[in-house]
Amino acid sequence: MIKLGTRKSPLALIQADLVKAQLLRANPSLDIEIVPILTSGDRDKISPLSEIGGKGVFIKTLETALLDNTIDIAIHSLKDVTSELEKGLELSSFLSPEAIEDCIVFNSKYKTNTLEELPINAKIGTGSLRRKVLISQTIPTAQFIEIRGNVETRLQKLESENIDAIVLSYCGLIRLGLQKKANLILDPEEFIPAPGQGVIALETRKNDKQNKKNALLINSSTQEKISRLELAFLSEIGLDCGYPLGLYTTFENKKFNCIIFLATEDGELQYEEEIKVDEKDAHNLLISKAIAYKSLLKNENPND
Incomplete structure (x- = not known):
């Protein structure tokens, strides 16, 4: 055994x-x-x-x-x-x-697949220091919300806590069968993964x-x-x-x-x-x- x-x-x-x-x-x-x-x-x-x-x-x-x-x-x-x-x-x-990329899941109130269309003070859910710094390259005034828990919990908080977007591992979504939730898959040569x-x-x-x-x-x-x-x-x-x-x-x-x-x-x-x-x-x-x-x-x- x-x-x-x-x-x-x-x-x-x-x-x-x-x-x-x-x-x-x-x-x-x-x-x-x-x-x-x-x-x-x-x-x-x-x-x-x-x-x-x-x-x-x-x-x-x-x-x-x-x-x-x-x-x-x-x-x-x-x-x-x-x-x-x-x-x-x-x-x-x-x-x-x-997959090794990070991805963005936007709040359902947005019909977008780009970070640039978010508000300048967008609330982004992530606890990762790396992700915070890299997101700030595109949205310098973003507000970051510490978000932990499993993937399903994070997706629920995206809507229930009115967060504008969350950053997740695309591979995790694939393994959970939730890959269609990813609105934006980030280029690993620009948004360097962990x-x-x-x-x-x-x-x-x-x-x-x-x-x-x-x-x-x-x-x-x-x-x-x-x-x-x-x-x-x-x-x-x-x-x-x-x-x-x-x-x-x-x-x-x-x-x-x-x-x-x-x-x-x-x-x-x-x-x-x-x-x-x-x-x-x-x-x-x-x-x-x-x-x-x-x-x-x-x-x-x-x-x-």
């Missing part, structure tokens, strides 16, 4: 079903059980993530379940994974996303050879190259939810193309850079870039 641990949100459960289905396609003889677990990040649906421990609040409970053998494989949205995993655990498999957005990652115990082998049955080698490079960058720069950060990476013909977006929390200073690099040189170059950006941010925040 393989026990797959997952958050209890509707999207997380759908992702668990996707993982289970792919594992069974790869090996129909597997016996698999999905184990839903309530994480600390799901218990507090009001506070901004940056105030309750960052994105790691969604994975730590699952990691505890892995370490005490309650589950065998933890299923994560990669963008929720902090750069430091619990000792004895590792990411063993990466599944390619159906590292790992849409990617499903499987975490296992380092000493559990059998379940590492099972997880690898559905691993995307290309996605693994992209994700491990992005994780190395994140590990070096040491960021979670503390600064607005976007990272859009593609891999083709043994070359990476990375677009990095980084800003101070208030958005006053913004850095954007596109890097094209051979696979063999990519890790060292991204690490050097992370060190350089970390130094820039430290100079802007000397008390940090």
Whole structure:
């Protein structure tokens, strides 16, 4: 019996079903059980993530379940994974996303598919620092409304709280069968997505050879190259939810193309850079870039 641990949100459960289905396609003889677990990040649906421990609040409970053998494989949205995993655990498999873009869902009172047609003081629902800064490039005077909870809850709040628009992961809408709700899909080369957005990652115990082998049955080698490079960058720069950060990476013909977006929390200073690099040189170059950006941010925040 393989026990797959997952958050209890509707999207997380759908992702668990996707993982289970792919594992069974790869090996129909597997016996698999999905184990839903309530994480600390799901218990507090009001506070901004940056105030309750960052994105790691969604994975730590699952990691505890892995370490005490309650589950065998933890299923994560990669963008929720902090750069430091619990000792004895590792990411063993990466599944390619159906989409990596952010998207906009407008309040039904609008018949538009552009941000420019919103009021200059539009109320935009998002708790993401990255999304706030990037939206402000188009609507500098936008008012941002902290909005958390599952996707369905956010869509309800869009109407019930008279918010003008909300920003969501397009991949999440696709998996929920709600892709038609997206009024505007944002170009990832301009509206840089979060590292790992849409990617499903499987975490296992380092000493559990059998379940590492099972997880690898559905691993995307290309996605693994992209994700491990992005994780190395994140590990070096040491960021979670503390600064607005976007990272859009593609891999083709043994070359990476990375677009990095980084800003101070208030958005006053913004850095954007596109890097094209051979696979063999990519890790060292991204690490050097992370060190350089970390130094820039430290100079802007000397008390940090």
